[in-house]
Structure formats: C-alpha cells, structure tokens
Amino acid sequence: MAVHVINHPLVQHKLGLMREHGISTKSFRELASEVGTLLTYEATQNLELEDKTIDGWQGSELSVQSIKGKKITVVPILRAGLGMLEGVMHLIPAAKVSVVGLERNEETLEPVPYFEKLVGNIDERLSLVIDPMLATGGSMIATLDMLKKAGCTQIKVIVLVAAPEGIEKTLAAHPDIDIYTASVDNHLNEKGYIVPGLGDAGDKIFGTV
C-alpha cells in the first residue's frame, strides 16, 4: 500500500546514534527497542476505536473510547527482530507473539527458514512484523508469504532501516502491505548490506561480533 518514513525528531536522533561506528551492544539494543516503540506508535495510528461506557470517578457514567477488537500479534523475525520486541510490546503489552526464524544465506542472500511458531487464530489478528533491516527483501517476503498462507489479511511491517531495492521487491510481491520505517537508505552494497545502514543488526543486538 505505502511506505511511511517516520521523520519524527526523536526517531531520527536515535537512528543517528545507532549509525555510529563502535556503538556498544547495550546502546544499540536499547536504541533498537526505543525506535521500535516510536515506530509502533505511528504504525498503530489507524487502529479502530469504539465507544464504551464506564463508571467515571465522579460516580456517573462516562462514555470513553477503546480500541476495537484488540487482536494483535507481533511477529519478530529471528534473530534481529527480537531486538525490537520489548519496545513494541511496551505499547501493546497484551499482544500475542508469533515467532518466525529466517537466516539469510551470506552467499546467495536467499532467506533460509528454520522456525515458525504462529499464534492461534492468527487469521483474525492484525500482524505487526518487526525486523530492524529490510535489505534485499527476501526475508520479509518469505515472512509475508508464511503469514498469508496462515490466513492473515491484515499485516503491517515495521523496520528500522530499509533499502530502496527491498522496498520495491516487497511491495511488488505484497502490494497490500504498509511499511513503517525510520529511513529509506541509499542502496545495497555488493554483499547485500544496506548503505549507509546499521551494519549487521543481529550481530550488534546479540553481541556476536
């Protein structure tokens, strides 16, 4: 459907910090989570509200608004997507979590699936797919294929940084999806890394390099 680049000053400031050479695992992890929270705020802007009546503090009935349905599943793509999970759940703590494991083959850049544990009745839920990086788009397309095969019709994607190549490929395969990101970067390098990007987000979040 569309790409939403969130230019909020807090998002851009935190993303800038994440791009610094030599950033610690602790800082990178904290920032990934914080930007995850801010992007979730934007991605949930059009959740439907309904009226409900409560007993107000003064003793009389009060009409308030409440999110309709409240059925959401967050879908982190292992591993790096876990780095955003806490931040996303901070805003929607009652959401169910569906985990998808994919690892990009470093030679072919093709995603290799290794785990899938989706929540029950996922077809009735809004899925929020989270991953820091949308590079070639292979991992995201494989995840969206998986979710649609399970019956999902309402899906939004939240990534910290996206490459133009990955956005184009993802929207060509799944034109009905909305993508929320802090930045559309310049290009992919010959190894399929986003430039300027963040480097290897999984390694930075888990401290494996």
Ligand SMILES: O=P(O)(O)OC[C@H]1O[C@H](OP(=O)(O)OP(=O)(O)O)[C@H](O)[C@@H]1O
């Ligand atoms: O758009 P693509 O070209 O598919 O690349 C993006 C994928 O690569 C990274 O994961 P990686 O495969 O490195 O796994 P990891 O999270 O375990 O490090 C990243 O977190 C995405 O899932």
Ligand SMILES: O=c1cc[nH]c(=O)[nH]1
């Ligand atoms: O730039 C990239 C591309 C894929 N995976 C990452 O972690 N970073």
Ligand SMILES: [Mg+2]
């Ligand atoms: Mg990685």
